[in-house]
Amino acid sequence: MPTPLAETLTQLRIGNQKFLIDFYQRSRHLFARWAQRKHQLPPDKAHGLLQDTLLDFYDHVADGRITRMPEDLRAYLYGMAQERIAAHVPAHQPLPAAEASRRQRLLAQFNQLSTDCQQVLTYFYFRGYHFEKMGGKMGFPNATVARRQKSVCLRKLYDLVRGGYEPITGEVV
Incomplete structure (x- = not known):
């Protein structure tokens, strides 16, 4: 069963890159043919370009610059690759070590939250649900309870980030 686009964006935002890896594996040969035809790139350079474009x-x-999944993802990514080529962006510039480390720590701390807290924060921050909709999805009696739960969960994540690294278990308070 295919993953809904909103779920794909949510997974990407929390650091799960499986969708991009699968896309790369399915599309790299087609992309290499396109890059060869349009830009005379050899397959190894085309594969590197696709990797950089996916990153x-x-x-x-x-970081929130993309809030909706493009309708034609392949065309969107090819356009991004075209812009990289036109701008002569060097290939394989990894994230600075500090940023990569920060993202990994934040993902690990997010995963320490209870499943309910992860769900509440995902609904609010990554899917953009308003409190009424989030309350309905989570089974809360009203929007005020959803707002309080989001606040409690955000506080727990903030505490984890600030120094308390003990896993939080149990249900949402």
């Missing part, structure tokens, strides 16, 4: 796409999703 750029991931960064745009993670």
